[in-house]
Amino acid sequence: xxxxKPAIFSGxxxxxxxxxxxxxxxxxxxxxxxAGPALAQNFxxxxxQNALGEGQRFNATTLTDLAKLLAKRPYQAxxxxxxxxxxxxxxxxxxxxxxxxxxxxxxxxxRGFTVEPLHRGFAFQNAVSLFTIEDxxxxxxxxxxxxxxxxxxxxxxxxxxxxxxxxxxxxxAQNDRTREIAIFQGATFFRSSARGQNLGVMARGLTLKAxxxxxxxxxxFRAFWxxxxxxxxxxxxxxxxxxxxxxxxxxxxxxxxGDVTIIDAELTLFPRSAVENWGVAGMxxxxxxxxxxxxxxxxxxxxxxxxxxLQIHNGNDEWIWRxxxxxxxxxxxxxxDPSPKGFGLIQRDRDSSAFLDDDQMFExxxxxxxxxxxxxxxxxxxxxxxxxxxxxxxxxxTYWRPKQPLQPGAEVSLAYRQFWCWLPPERVGLATVxxxxxxRGRTNTSRRFMVDFTGEMLxxxxxxxxxxxxxxxxxxxxxxLRLWPYPERKLYxxxxxxxxxxxxxxELRLVLEAGGKPLSExxxxxxxx
Numbered sequence: 001x002x003x004x005k006p007a008i009f010s011g012x013x014x015x016x017x018x019x020x021x022x023x024x025x026x027x028x029x030x031x032x033x034x035a036g037p038a039l040a041q042n043f044x045x046x047x048x049q050n051a052l053g054e055g056q057r058f059n060a061t062t063l064t065d066l067a068k069l070l071a072k073r074p075y076q077a078x079x080x081x082x083x084x085x086x087x088x089x090x091x092x093x094x095x096x097x098x099x100x101x102x103x104x105x106x107x108x109x110x111r112g113f114t115v116e117p118l119h120r121g122f123a124f125q126n127a128v129s130l131f132t133i134e135d136x137x138x139x140x141x142x143x144x145x146x147x148x149x150x151x152x153x154x155x156x157x158x159x160x161x162x163x164x165x166x167x168x169x170x171x172x173a174q175n176d177r178t179r180e181i182a183i184f185q186g187a188t189f190f191r192s193s194a195r196g197q198n199l200g201v202m203a204r205g206l207t208l209k210a211x212x213x214x215x216x217x218x219x220x221f222r223a224f225w226x227x228x229x230x231x232x233x234x235x236x237x238x239x240x241x242x243x244x245x246x247x248x249x250x251x252x253x254x255x256x257x258g259d260v261t262i263i264d265a266e267l268t269l270f271p272r273s274a275v276e277n278w279g280v281a282g283m284x285x286x287x288x289x290x291x292x293x294x295x296x297x298x299x300x301x302x303x304x305x306x307x308x309x310l311q312i313h314n315g316n317d318e319w320i321w322r323x324x325x326x327x328x329x330x331x332x333x334x335x336x337d338p339s340p341k342g343f344g345l346i347q348r349d350r351d352s353s354a355f356l357d358d359d360q361m362f363e364x365x366x367x368x369x370x371x372x373x374x375x376x377x378x379x380x381x382x383x384x385x386x387x388x389x390x391x392x393x394x395x396x397x398t399y400w401r402p403k404q405p406l407q408p409g410a411e412v413s414l415a416y417r418q419f420w421c422w423l424p425p426e427r428v429g430l431a432t433v434x435x436x437x438x439x440r441g442r443t444n445t446s447r448r449f450m451v452d453f454t455g456e457m458l459x460x461x462x463x464x465x466x467x468x469x470x471x472x473x474x475x476x477x478x479x480x481l482r483l484w485p486y487p488e489r490k491l492y493x494x495x496x497x498x499x500x501x502x503x504x505x506x507e508l509r510l511v512l513e514a515g516g517k518p519l520s521e522x523x524x525x526x527x528x529x
Contacts, residue, residue, distance in 0.1 A: 042076040044243060048129065048223055054140045058133045058225060060252065063239055064268055067250040068411070071270035075245045082162070085153055086121040094122035096151025103147035105132060106172070111229040113236045113255075116168040117141055118185055119148055124165035126186070129223040133239075138225065167224065169236060171257060181257045187218045188242060190253075192261045192420040193366045200306040200365030201345050203418065204282035206269070207399045208246055211332050211384050212277055219244030221251075234258075242267075246275050247406065261420040264373070268413040271406040278406050279382060281370040281416050282399030285345045287324040288391045291437040292525075295328070301356050304391050306365045307345035309433070310383055310398055311424065311521075315339040319521035321433045324396055327385050327528050334401075335381040343381050344369035344424065345398060348434070360391075369424040370400070373415035378403040431455035431492065431512055431520035438527075441497045442480075447527060453492045453512060453520050461487050466514045469494045476506040476527075492520075498527055 051066050052058060085093075097119045101107060105115040117130055130141035145159045166185030180199070182192040188205030208217040219242050227237040235256045242249035247269055254264040267280070288304040289297045305324065312320040315338040322333070324345075346367040349355070355362045379402040388395040406412065419425050435452040442448075457463050464485040471478055477499045484493040492512065500506050506527045512520035 043073060044070055044076055044222060045129075048241065052131070052138055052223075052225065054131075054138060056138045057136055058138050058239075060239065060250070063225070063241065064250040067241060067248040067268065068270050070243060071248040071272050071408075075243065075272065082120055082125055082127075083156075083159070085155065086119075086162070087125070089121040089153075091122060093151065093153060094119075094124075096153065097121065098149045098151070100147050100149055103144075104170075105141070105226070106228065108172075110172065110231055112172050112231075112233045113181070113229050114170045114172045115226060116170065117143075117164045118166045118168060118183075120162055120165040124186055126165060126220055127163035128166055128221060130164050130167060131223065131225045133225050133227045135228075166221075167226070169255065179257070181261065182255055182263070184221070184224065184238070184240075187220050192255070192257075192263060192418075194261055194421050195257070195259050196364070197366045197420075197422070198361055198364045200347070200362075201283050201285040201368045202394060203263075203368065204284065204399070205240070205242060205251060205265075205267070206244075206247065206249065207279040207282035207397070208244065208275060209277050210279070210282075210382070210397055210399070211330070217244060217246060219247060219249075242269075246273050247271050247278075260422075260425065263418040263420070264415070265418065266373075266413075266415040268411060269406065271408050271410055271412075273408055274405055276405040277401065279399030279401040280414055281343075281372075281418075282397065283345055283368050283370075284394035285324075285396045286388075286391055286394050287326055287385070287396050288388065289326060290324075291435060292323050293325040293438065295326070302353075303349070303355050304357070304360075304362065305347075306362060307347050307367070307396065308349055309346055310343065310381070311346045311369075312337075312343045312381055313341040313426070313428075315341060317341070318518075319428045319430055320524055321521050322383065322524045323433070323436045325385060325526075325528075326395065327387055329387060329528070331383075331385040331526060331528065333383040333385075333526060335383070336378075337380060338378050339376050340372060340379075340381060340400060342369060342371045342424065342426065343398070343400070344419075345396065346424065348423075348432075350422065366420045367423060369419040369421060371417045371419070371426075372400075373417060376400065376402065376414065428521055430518065431458055433521065433523050434491070436523070436525065441499075443499070445499065445501070446479075447498045447500070449494075449496055449498060449508075449525075451494045451510060451523055453494070454490050455520070456490060457519060458485070458492050459487050459490045463514060463519070464492065467492065467519060468513050469510060470513050471496060471508075471510045473498060473506050473508045475503045476500040478508075500527060500529075504529065 107114045132139045143161045169182040171179045184190040191199045221240045222243045223241045225239040238253040240251040249269040252266045256262045285307040290303040310322040382401045384397040386395040431453040434454040437450040439448045480497045482495040508525040510523040
């Protein structure tokens with residue numbers, strides 16, 4: 001696997017968080033059982049204090065060296081010592097804890113950003129050390145009981161240094177003062193959004209052993225170093241130290257909010273042990289039901305999902321659209337690629353009538369699009385769809401899985417750009433899938449499909465007349481193919497029936513062609529009973 005060396009290695013009042021967001025971000029963190037005080041005196045914490053602690057001059061190379069050093073020693077999980085009453089909080093109690101205005105970093109300093117340290121508790125048991133970098137020097141953000149409002153909790157008059165569970169970034173500009181730009185909290189999870197959106201899809205710093213029979217491994221960010229932004233700046237730089245049983249790593253994130261929020265991620269990993277199933281640029285989202293998947297649904301809403309599909313621009317310059325589903329059994333799909341140009345979980349439905357949910361407003365959830373920086377070499381985009389009966393569960397996971405496994409003693413560097421957006425920045429230039437609907441066919445075993453394509457080229461009558469719908473399935477058979485062109489609506493509808501027979505899964509493929517060349521993105525679908 002080729003190594004791309006990123007540049008890093010040269011050298012108010014908090015807003016309430018909804019229950020679904022808190023639960024989904026905390027589930028994996030709790031499962032990982034990485035809990036403990038920020039100042040636990042184990043080797044990792046002591047090494048961190050000595051190298052990049054209070055008063056030290058920050059250097060990105062030192063952070064990389066620290067990660068490399070940790071990889072040569074056995075993993076030490078921080079002890080779980082969160083005291084009462086924080087070790088057994090309900091959701092309502094946890095969201096009642098608010099940072100006081102004087103707890104926010106750089107508030108009202110006109111630096112473009114303010115940062116809110118987040119308390120530990122509820123699903124967020126892990127202790128995270130927070131530091132700032134000011135004039136090149138490291139300053140530790142010290143936990144102070146007086147800087148939090150605990151609501152109705154009965155909190156002791158004195159508390160030890162509990163550390164934090166993460167932090168939240170707000171805009172500090174005139175038109176962005178209360179906008180939540182990003183939140184880093186729970187394992188290596190973080191979220192962001194474009195202007196005008198709600199939080200939705202969630203990114204991961206690293207994915208390890210997802211879908212493995214022995215269970216997934218959840219790495220954590222032990223510490224963050226947040227660079228004090230210059231006055232009225234438009235970007236925020238964050239460094240992080242990753243640690244887990246199998247891997248350590250040094251990270252650099254550069255946040256640039258706006259109508260589209262861009263986060264550049266640069267990382268270097270140091271494996272402690274061999275890991276075959278690993279991935280970067282991972283993201284999770286929710287798909288409960290929609291027009292293509294309404295099994296056993298009794299709901300007043302027509303659809304419930306944060307992301308409608310996985311979009312891929314592969315190294316062969318093919319654009320792929322894979323609608324998501326909520327399967328009866330765990331489904332793992334692999335899209336092999338010599339070197340990807342981009343991929344992401346996309347929300348294309350922006351009309352409220354698609355969901356009719358005035359609380360969640362799924363039409364305002366962000367799409368997350370990934371573009372590699374440099375050559376990632378061969379691998380695959382892996383998609384995991386997990387059965388769920390609850391909309392609070394993130395049941396869809398996708399990430400880039402390199403072909404080469406991680407090996408102890410190796411050093412792997414990668415970089416990529418995230419676009420938290422309404423639509424991916426690079427337009428396909430082809431007709432795109434606007435809708436996928438699935439229902440009962442003409443027999444007890446057949447399924448009826450309707451796939452709508454839309455695009456400017458579809459308003460041209462001559463182009464529509466030349467179109468051919470190239471449809472295939474393996475296994476199974478397709479029949480009753482029908483086409484409905486609607487040039488006045490820039491729409492082309494393809495209908496057909498799938499007869500799976502006794503098969504447990506069928507892989508469907510559909511693309512519109514004219515003159516032997518694709519005029520649409522490729523629609524892929526996995527049917528399961």
